[in-house]
Amino acid sequence: MREMTGLTGPHHFQMESWISCAPFEKLLQMEIIEASEGCATLKMPFLVDFAQGGGLMHGGALVSLADTAVAMAIKSVIPAGTQFVTTSLSADFLHAVKLGVVTAKAKATCQGGSKWKGEATVYDEVGRVVLELSSFFRVLKGV
DSSP states (O other), X not given: OOOOXXXXXXXXXXXXXXXXXXXXXXXXXXXXXXXXXXXXXXXXXOOGGGBOTTSSBOHHHHHHHHHHHHHHHHHTTSOXXXXXXXXXXXXEEOSOOOSSEEEEEEEEEEOSTTEEEEEEEEEOTTSOEEEEEEEEEEEOSOO
């Protein structure tokens, strides 16, 4: 077993810009197509590394794409450098993904104060809805 000492953080890195993919999102090969006015569209390929045991796209990868799309929608309307986190999410899986590229379309709205609500829909490459996500985010104060 490989020793994990020194590999578990904290990690410091510089992002390319405020609206760009973080290391985890790059690992999943996410691509930001658009992020503006509280909306965002992201794409991600279904690679063999993203498969679950039955050969379908892993649900965690799909949720990650949807969650990240909401985060980019939020980033499109809050000041650069603002720290925020997902506090809860719910996902409904509607169809399995067997191949191709998936697309997430998200919208974020401020619920007052530091609370944001996000909604995202993930589509397969033929336009079929495969996942619907609802989430809440909180802007962190005095981090």
